[in-house]
Structure formats: C-alpha cells, structure tokens
Amino acid sequence: MSQNTPYILDMKAGNYAWCACGLSKKQPFCDGSHGPTNMRPILVHIEEDKKVAWCGCKASNKGPFCDGTHKNIKG
Numbered sequence: 001m002s003q004n005t006p007y008i009l010d011m012k013a014g015n016y017a018w019c020a021c022g023l024s025k026k027q028p029f030c031d032g033s034h035g036p037t038n039m040r041p042i043l044v045h046i047e048e049d050k051k052v053a054w055c056g057c058k059a060s061n062k063g064p065f066c067d068g069t070h071k072n073i074k075g
C-alpha cells in the first residue's frame with residue numbers, strides 16, 4: 001500500500017503504468033522500483049482527458065482503479 005486513499009488526478013489521454021507493488025516513489029505510477037519483486041505494473045490506456053481515481057491501497061478489485069476497497073483497510 002502506498003496510501004489508503006485513492007489518487008484522484010486529472011489525466012490526459014494516453015498510456016500509463018500503474019504501480020502494483022506499492023514501492024514506487026512516483027505514486028500512483030511505476031518508477032521501476034518493483035525490480036527484484038515478481039510484481040509488474042499494470043498498463044492502462046486512458047482514452048480521453050478525464051479525472052481518474054487511481055487506487056492507492058493496491059487492494060482494489062478493479063486493479064488500477066479505486067473501487068472503495070480501501071474503506072475496509074484498517075491502519
């Protein structure tokens with residue numbers, strides 16, 4: 001987990017690599033920190049400029065996107 005709330009960002013259309021391991025210093029995006037782990041970023045294509053709620057807790061059932069699961073995480 002990098003934070004237990006989503007990163008709500010105004011995104012431009014394009015391709016993004018969402019950090020799945022939680023180690024990146026450029027949350028919510030991959031910076032290569034997953035290195036020795038067997039985790040890899042999830043590649044996301046955003047089709048149009050829009051606001052996106054990226055999952056920060058890394059427990060969402062919708063992968064890169066917040067689905068409210070963070071509300072069940074204590075601590």
Ligand code: FES
Binds near residue numbers: 061065066
């Ligand atoms: S931040 Fe992970 S489900 Fe909301």
